[in-house]
Amino acid sequence: MDRLYPLWSDVASPALLASRDRRTGELVFPAVAKDSPLVSLHETAEIAGTGEVYSFTVIHPGRKSGEAPYALGFVDFPGPVRIFGRLQGPSRPAIGSKYRARPDEQFGYVFEAAQP
Amino acid sequence: MQDIYLTGGAMTVFGRHLGVMAPELAQEAILKAIEDAGVRIEEIQAIYCANVLGGMILGQLIVRDLGFKGIPVYNVENACASGATGVHMARHALLAQQYDTVLVFGIEQLTALGGGTIPLQRNDHKTELYASAGMVLPAVYAMRGTRFLHERSASPADLAAIAVKNRHHGSLNEFALQRTAVTLDEVLGSRMIADPLTLLQCCPSQVDGAAAVVVSTKPGRVRKQVRILSSVVVSGMRERADDDILDAEITARAAKQAYEQAGLGPTDVDVVELHDAFTIAELLYYEALGLAREGEAVSLLNSGATRLGGRVPVNPSGGLLAKGHPLGATGVAQMVEIMWQLQDRAGARQAQKAKIGLTQCTGGGIAGVDHAASSVHLLGV
Numbered sequence: 001m002d003r004l005y006p007l008w009s010d011v012a013s014p015a016l017l018a019s020r021d022r023r024t025g026e027l028v029f030p031a032v033a034k035d036s037p038l039v040s041l042h043e044t045a046e047i048a049g050t051g052e053v054y055s056f057t058v059i060h061p062g063r064k065s066g067e068a069p070y071a072l073g074f075v076d077f078p079g080p081v082r083i084f085g086r087l088q089g090p091s092r093p094a095i096g097s098k099y100r101a102r103p104d105e106q107f108g109y110v111f112e113a114a115q116p
Numbered sequence: 117m118q119d120i121y122l123t124g125g126a127m128t129v130f131g132r133h134l135g136v137m138a139p140e141l142a143q144e145a146i147l148k149a150i151e152d153a154g155v156r157i158e159e160i161q162a163i164y165c166a167n168v169l170g171g172m173i174l175g176q177l178i179v180r181d182l183g184f185k186g187i188p189v190y191n192v193e194n195a196c197a198s199g200a201t202g203v204h205m206a207r208h209a210l211l212a213q214q215y216d217t218v219l220v221f222g223i224e225q226l227t228a229l230g231g232g233t234i235p236l237q238r239n240d241h242k243t244e245l246y247a248s249a250g251m252v253l254p255a256v257y258a259m260r261g262t263r264f265l266h267e268r269s270a271s272p273a274d275l276a277a278i279a280v281k282n283r284h285h286g287s288l289n290e291f292a293l294q295r296t297a298v299t300l301d302e303v304l305g306s307r308m309i310a311d312p313l314t315l316l317q318c319c320p321s322q323v324d325g326a327a328a329v330v331v332s333t334k335p336g337r338v339r340k341q342v343r344i345l346s347s348v349v350v351s352g353m354r355e356r357a358d359d360d361i362l363d364a365e366i367t368a369r370a371a372k373q374a375y376e377q378a379g380l381g382p383t384d385v386d387v388v389e390l391h392d393a394f395t396i397a398e399l400l401y402y403e404a405l406g407l408a409r410e411g412e413a414v415s416l417l418n419s420g421a422t423r424l425g426g427r428v429p430v431n432p433s434g435g436l437l438a439k440g441h442p443l444g445a446t447g448v449a450q451m452v453e454i455m456w457q458l459q460d461r462a463g464a465r466q467a468q469k470a471k472i473g474l475t476q477c478t479g480g481g482i483a484g485v486d487h488a489a490s491s492v493h494l495l496g497v
Contacts, residue, residue, distance in 0.1 A: 003241075004241065005241055026356070026357075027357065029242075030241055030242060030245055033241055054263070054361075055259040055260070055262045055263040055266075055361060056259060056262055057255050057258035057259050057261075057262055057310045057311050057312075057313075058308075058310070058311040059250060059254075059255060059258075059309075059310050059311075060307070060308045060309060060310070060311070070250065072249065072250050072251070072255050072259075073259065074259060074361075076357065079357065080357035080358060081357050082355070082357045082358075082359070084246045084249065084251055084483070085246075085249050086249050086250065092311075095262070095263070095266050106248075107248055107249045108245060108248070108249075110249075
């Protein structure tokens with residue numbers, strides 16, 4: 001998908017990208033769009049390492065949809081920055097468990113349970 | 117400051133009004149509200165139409181055939197807080213002496229969407245990205261529920277007890293969509309939607325309805341005077357990395373302003389209609405509205421204080437959970453319910469000796485904020 005903002009760094013082991021507000025130091029995810037009038041106030045920053053699940057839910061689609069249940073959650077990464085996304089791994093995540101981001105064709109990124 | 121009165125109000129039954137067009141649905145509430153206020157059509161000087169998904173210039177469409185002589189019609193959209201925002205804006209105009217008497221109505225026809233959760237506003241990179249991954253309002257509230265159970269040592273039954281209470285209240289309300297009382301086991305045993313929220317802990321998605329109030333600087337001619345003691349609308353601030361999702365900050369801020377404006381505090385409130393779109397919301401709003409101290413929402417619920425017959429009944433109408441939540445109509449319907457409660461007109465669901473009532477609703481549907489809008493009103497007799 002063509003995006004107007006960078007989602008992943010273009011290196012061998014890519015990292016999710018955010019924007020850091022030069023005035024406050026606050027991280028903004030996703031990164032500020034290239035055509036935004038706010039772009040000059042931000043610099044691109046990589047979101048590194050693993051994050052911890054802050055909260056989650058497991059969605060149970062209706063039977064007619066044929067979809068299996070899937071987990072969603074907020075994950076707190078160093079930065080700090082809190083990001084929402086799909087949680088892949090255990091069918092039922094736990095608050096505080098570790099996840100890392102990986103690219104995903106459908107959603108742009110997902111969070112995968114980190115091996116202990 | 118100039119006194120502002122709710123001089124009349126009415127609502128349709130919230131239900132599945134299949135095949136009914138917007139004018140017929142809303143006109144029922146409008147004409148009954150005008151009759152309730154004891155005013156003539158000619159005395160209405162402006163109209164505020166609250167709606168979210170019904171399309172452009174809906175207000176003009178709805179009132180076209182009612183005999184208004186070209187007076188201003190303002191269409192108001194603020195997601196689920198649209199109706200309350202309409203009343204708020206009407207009050208501004210009355211305080212500015214632009215008008216003496218105006219009509220505010222809200223309408224929504226969700227059955228036209230065919231069911232399912234309300235879509236987010238996706239004209240934004242962040243919301244589009246999050247919505248693509250599965251962010252919907254039930255998921256947002258469910259994550260609050262998960263965190264609540266984690267931090268508060270609460271149980272899923274504590275969430276479900278809100279549904280039992282409000283659905284009991286709804287069973288007493290002839291205007292409610294769902295009028296069946298349920299047990300705790302039935303709530304917990306209903307289909308899981310977004311863990312920990314089961315189906316009976318979510319407001320029904322297929323509902324249509326309208327509600328209307330007449331707002332005036334002149335006291336009503338017919339019934340006990342209901343004054344708008346305070347009226348607040350605030351917007352959500354961008355979420356930060358360390359936000360506490362159990363802190364309904366936007367609503368706490370709106371409530372604080374509303375209490376200050378009215379010169380009242382939470383202990384003065386006798387009856388409440390609040391935005392229980394999902395069970396967890398009511399528990400969080402107990403604390404945001406100051407009805408319970410931080411960490412004591414479950415204790416307040418378990419004390420029975422918020423049931424009909426308790427110290428401060430919350431959602432005697434059945435709330436969004438049982439009455440239904442036709443978005444644009446909800447905020448106005450909450451005021452109609454509180455007006456009826458304060459005038460001792462609420463029938464089987466009447467709160468005892470209510471003098472001060474509070475309404476609260478929030479509008480959501482974008483990523484990156486607690487909620488987009490929150491509105492709190494205090495009404496009194």
